[in-house]
Amino acid sequence: MFKSIALFALLNAALVSSIALTPGAPAVALNGLSSDAADAILILTTCIGVNLQNCLPWKATTLPAGCGSLVAYGQGGSVQSAATPSGIACTLYNGQSCNGLSQLINGTVNDLSTVGFSRLANSFNCRSN
């Protein structure tokens, strides 16, 4: 029992440090900044509805922030709108490891169908723009 808890903690620590990226509370609306890490900032909002409805606020402590998985948080193949705060640009990918078809998000895209990327994204990465 202790061994499996220790292993889980180790895996968890490795995962967190390699991606330096966490989603906010699941299935909340766009909600500004509140995170476990005091220095985490909002880097991307991904939403399963158009016009930024039903969103996950993604936060990170470093940029570039590694590859974030939309699949792991229930948004794989369902994102219809997305937004970045000023100073940050993100790329959505249809592959699960930030590969495949991509779409830059630099600002707000209220309906990804306007750029041919509705319900395609499965992963993303972000950087300073």
Ligand SMILES: *[C@@H]1O[C@H](CO)[C@@H](O)[C@H](O)[C@H]1NC(C)=O
């Ligand atoms: C994002 O938009 C800003 C403001 O329009 C622009 O200055 C910047 O070059 C853009 N970044 C990318 C990566 O396209």
